[in-house]
Amino acid sequence: MREKICWKTMMQLGGLTIDKERIRMKKRIDTLLYDTDTAKELARYSSPLPYTDTGYYNEWLYKKRTGEYFLYGEGNPGSKWAEKVHYDNAYVAGADIQPLTFEQAQRWFEKANNADPELAPDKIYDQEFGTISQDDEKVQAKLYLSSLAKRKLVQLAQKQNKTQSEIVENLIMSE
Numbered sequence: 001m002r003e004k005i006c007w008k009t010m011m012q013l014g015g016l017t018i019d020k021e022r023i024r025m026k027k028r029i030d031t032l033l034y035d036t037d038t039a040k041e042l043a044r045y046s047s048p049l050p051y052t053d054t055g056y057y058n059e060w061l062y063k064k065r066t067g068e069y070f071l072y073g074e075g076n077p078g079s080k081w082a083e084k085v086h087y088d089n090a091y092v093a094g095a096d097i098q099p100l101t102f103e104q105a106q107r108w109f110e111k112a113n114n115a116d117p118e119l120a121p122d123k124i125y126d127q128e129f130g131t132i133s134q135d136d137e138k139v140q141a142k143l144y145l146s147s148l149a150k151r152k153l154v155q156l157a158q159k160q161n162k163t164q165s166e167i168v169e170n171l172i173m174s175e
Helices: 102-115 122-129 147-160 164-173
Strands: 026-029 032-035 040-046 057-063 069-075 094-100
Touching: 026 094, 032 094, 040 102, 040 122, 057 102, 069 102, 094 102, 102 122, 147 164
Parallel strands: none
Antiparallel strands: 026 032, 040 057, 057 069, 069 094
16 A cells, blocks of 8 residues: 655656655555554655766655654665566666664664764664663553463562562563
8 A cells, every 4th residue: 555655746656656845655564554644753864876866765764653663765766766667677766665673773773874963863863772771760561461471470479579560570671
């Protein structure tokens, strides 16, 4: 599923439109919906080539509300975002969405930050990928467990003479 996005000419290319003012794309990949309208834009990368070069492209890193990262990219006919013309052996300017793992998003951000820290700020990198500092502040979290898991948690806490919160925290922090 692709939604409208507009290039400067506001033309449609293969059901895709690209808007220079507002990037918008929606695509379902492996049952997950990626939508640039509802995700949070974290950073941007522009290739070092001139805009008129066939290899020129732009990429934006997004994070969904559910925590998944993805790239939205658009580029000229010689870029990695180009689309192949089905009836010809040629490529046209294109755009697409590519899901990323946490590690892939982190590496992409580092590349973008090294290229232009204004488009990929250090502050956002630290918020998303920075090391987790030692924090002793306790916050309340609500968890849903199966009844069997809850009984085992109670038993572990009793056997180890710890609170249920300490058991859960130790399991998380030991990873």
